[in-house]
Amino acid sequence: MTMADDTQRSGHVPTLADVARAARVSSATVSRCLNEPHRVTRQTRERVMRVVRELGYAPNFGARALAARRTDTFGAVIPTMDNAIFARGLQAFQEEMGRHGITLLVASSSYDPGLEQEQIRNLAARGVDGVMLIGHDRPEDSYRLLQRRGVPYVVTWSHDPSQPHPSIGFDNRKAMMALMEQVIRLGHRHVGLLSGVRYGNDRARLRAEGVAESMQRAGIAADNLTTVEARYSIDAGAAGFAQLMQRRPRPTVVVCGNDVLAAGALRQARAMGLNVPGDVSITGFDDIDLAEIVTPGLTTVHVPHRQMGRGAAEILMKLRDGQDPVPPVELKASILWRESLGAAP
Amino acid sequence: MTMADDTQRSGHVPTLADVARAARVSSATVSRCLNEPHRVTRQTRERVMRVVRELGYAPNFGARALAARRTDTFGAVIPTMDNAIFARGLQAFQEEMGRHGITLLVASSSYDPGLEQEQIRNLAARGVDGVMLIGHDRPEDSYRLLQRRGVPYVVTWSHDPSQPHPSIGFDNRKAMMALMEQVIRLGHRHVGLLSGVRYGNDRARLRAEGVAESMQRAGIAADNLTTVEARYSIDAGAAGFAQLMQRRPRPTVVVCGNDVLAAGALRQARAMGLNVPGDVSITGFDDIDLAEIVTPGLTTVHVPHRQMGRGAAEILMKLRDGQDPVPPVELKASILWRESLGAAP
Structure with a gap:
């Protein structure tokens, strides 16, 4: 027998007041448990929610105020x-x-x-x-x-x-590190990172950290990494790529913060007469449709x-x-x- | 002197009731003019809206019910x-x-x-x-x-x-007809139309009508037009293109309902070893980023x-x-x- 048995037997659709009575708390507390659970102790919340489940209380046929919320x-x-x-x-x-x-x-x-x-x-x-x-x-x-x-x-x-x-x-950092492992395995030692804007964007920040950490782990000097930040647009990607290509020694790979930047980088490589990946490799991140449709297709991180x-x-x-x-x-x-x-x- | 002058002089923030009084209608009518104008005759609406402007009545400092709406x-x-x-x-x-x-x-x-x-x-x-x-x-x-x-x-x-x-x-029809004029001028007489789904989509419907009408005006037999409908995805575009390429005589151009379908068509042409535009021409519609980034770049309708x-x-x-x-x-x-x-x- 549960503490809500009495009310359950009464046959009517359970109300907020029924829950309050059975859980021996005020109606306001029940309401808080449902709508502002962080304002209630864990113990109270568990007790109230147990009654809610036992009674089969549902806001949409319960108190009108709650029904209106949903x-x-x-x-x-x-x-x-x-x-x-x-x-x-x-x-x-x-x-x-x-x-x-x-x-x-x-x-x-x-x-x-x-x-x-x-x-x-x-x-x-x-x-x-x-x-x-x-x-x-x-x-x-x-x-x-x-x-x-x-x-x-x-x-x-x-x-x-x-x-x-x-x-x-x-894990954005881990995913980028897995990609970088392949980049480094393929002999790349001078890396251009075309990163998204990191402020307020943990995905961009963590991906960039993943690149730096991978290089450090492989014993590659921090100087061998050049980073350019660009907002996520094809034009900005193209401009960022052009900037990275001016760096000497020139990066042999441009690792991009996402596929949009990589598509811009590809466009710019074509405009500069650079063969991808013969002259320079380019990688993406996300695996959106764009990654498949560009020529050459982008090697990228597939996000589920x-x-x-x-x-x-x-x-x-x-x-x-x-x-x-x-x-x-x-x-x-x-x-x-x-x-x-x-x-x- | 306007009919609202009396109220204007009173100095207080004008209310819905002030508007009603000055326009000699009920408050309900004023409310309807503001919120359900189609339920009011043009004459009444013009009179009420004139008073609204004269009094400088604004719902957000007027009746509370209206304020809540904005x-x-x-x-x-x-x-x-x-x-x-x-x-x-x-x-x-x-x-x-x-x-x-x-x-x-x-x-x-x-x-x-x-x-x-x-x-x-x-x-x-x-x-x-x-x-x-x-x-x-x-x-x-x-x-x-x-x-x-x-x-x-x-x-x-x-x-x-x-x-x-x-x-x-x-004008979707006119825009497609302008493109078709160029297609026909370039000697194309067998046209594949890779259309979006026309049901519930006037843009797709009007673009398809534009293709048919252009051919008719140029005196090209209706039989020379083969239409395949596909939902707007790269995969569906690729499948639709493959289907059109089975038609005999084979279309020399595939006119696509939008750039996404055209990108799919391009991908499929590449997979089939067809040179674009050497073996078959492909056109898009919209001029989204995709149109510029694919190889070859899409000739398309630029939408503002x-x-x-x-x-x-x-x-x-x-x-x-x-x-x-x-x-x-x-x-x-x-x-x-x-x-x-x-x-x-």
């Missing part, structure tokens, strides 16, 4: 809609939620942490049931804003167990976009339903060999 | 976030609104008119101040839903003056994405501010020559 709408704030960098993951995220009748609203922050915070605030104000975020790097205030309003969130595209947030992603998007939706729905946060989920990224990486000349 | 959030429903087809226009739309402190929320309908309607309803329920839509083809209900709730909207990517909706776009996005934001803000709808705005699309279209072999 909108079956989730939000996502992504850094950009350009170049389809996040498109495949987002599509999988949306498809999974669509199967549960949930609508997705997406805002794009242009890689601006301040703008991202406004958009998070806006989505919370519009009453979304949960928010998907890209990467961990953002002002603490952005997380607090969601926590205070009891809006669950999940961080994607980056696995970092030192971070206290629900997340699903891959669909698996990540689907997983993020599952985590978010569980959190929305009041389940305890799961530990960070790590996905594997792998090297995808095409033609753009070859032996050092 | 959220400084606009919505957009686009068919897909994949392949960056809509990315550049959307980015310009968002930048323009960002300058006015407005946040953009985007939903993607997967080219499904039913899903689009749900998303329009959802955005309206979330209280957006206006909605951007892509193309004219959708159930009448979707428009009525916005009209009933008084949410302004603007149709983009398609200019069709026969449609009664505020819009900014280009940024101008369209910016213009859509301006129209929507004017409508939100209670201005009368402007006539449909037509933008020019032009041919962008690269290497993929050559003389018929």
Whole structure:
């Protein structure tokens, strides 16, 4: 016999008050457990949530105030809609939620942490049931804003167990180091890194760190690494590549922070009459459609976009339903060999 | 002296009731003029809106119910976030609104008119101040839903003056006919059309009509045109191209409904050992980044994405501010020559 048995037998649809009575707490405490769980002790929360499950209490046929909160709408704030960098993951995220009748609203922050915070605030104000975020790097205030309003969130595209947030992603540093191992094995000792802008972008930061760490481990002098930062656009990639090619000794490989930069680098190599990979190798990161369609095809890091998007939706729905946060989920990224990486000349 | 003078002199911030009194209508009528203008006669609306302007009445410091409506959030429903087809226009739309402190929320309908309607309803329920839509083809209900709730909207990517909706776009049929004129001039008489799915997509439909009409005008037999429909993905484009190449006599040119299909066609041509444009010409439509980055570069229709996005934001803000709808705005699309279209072999 559970402590909720009495109420269960009464036959009516359980209300917030029923949960409060059975758990021997106030209605306000039940509401906090459901909507602002961080404001309640773990012990109280566990007791209340057990009763919630036992009674089969569901906000949408329970208290009206709670019912009104549930909108079956989730939000996502992504850094950009350009170049389809996040498109495949987002599509999988949306498809999974669509199967549960949930609508997705997406805002794009242009890689601006301040703008991202406004958009998070806006989505919370519009009453979304949960928010998907890209990467961990953002002002603490952005997380607090969601926590205070009891809006669950999940961080994607980056696995970092030192971070206290629900997340699903891959280890950007480790993935880049796996690629660099191949680059170094192929004899490259002078490396150009065409990095995305690292400020506010842990993916870009960790990938760049992976390049430096790999070279250090292989005993290659830090001077042999030249880094240029560029925003993620084909034009910026082309300009960055041209800049790296002026360095003497000239890099034999240009490792790019993502496929968009690598596509720009390829275009510029062609314009400069450089053969890829004969004269210079180029690598990408992400494995978006672009990586396959360019000539030569890009050797790149394949990111499990669909698996990540689907997983993020599952985590978010569980959190929305009041389940305890799961530990960070790590996905594997792998090297995808095409033609753009070859032996050092 | 205007009919609103009395109220103006009283010095207090004008309310909905002041507008009603000065315009000699009920408060409900004023509210309807502001929120459901189609339910009011033109005469009444003009009278009320004149008073609104004269009094300097603004919902956000007027009646609370109206104030609550303004959220400084606009919505957009686009068919897909994949392949960056809509990315550049959307980015310009968002930048323009960002300058006015407005946040953009985007939903993607997967080219499904039913899903689009749900998303329009959802955005309206979330209280957006206006909605951007892509193309004219959708159930009448979707428009009525916005009209009933008084949410302004603007149709983009398609200019069709026969449609009664505020819009900014280009003439998809005319643009395709301009491209086809060049195709025919270069001696092509057997044409493969790799079209997007036309159901619910007026852009795809009008582009396909443009191809057929151009051939008819040039006196080329309808039999010389083979059409394959494919959803907008690189893989589907590759498969569609392979299918068209089986047709005898083989088409000397494959005209594609957009650049994504054309990129897939190029990939497949390479896989089949066909030289482009030596053995077969391929054309695109849109001029997204992909068109420039593939080899050979795509000859395509350049769509003024940024101008369209910016213009859509301006129209929507004017409508939100209670201005009368402007006539449909037509933008020019032009041919962008690269290497993929050559003389018929």
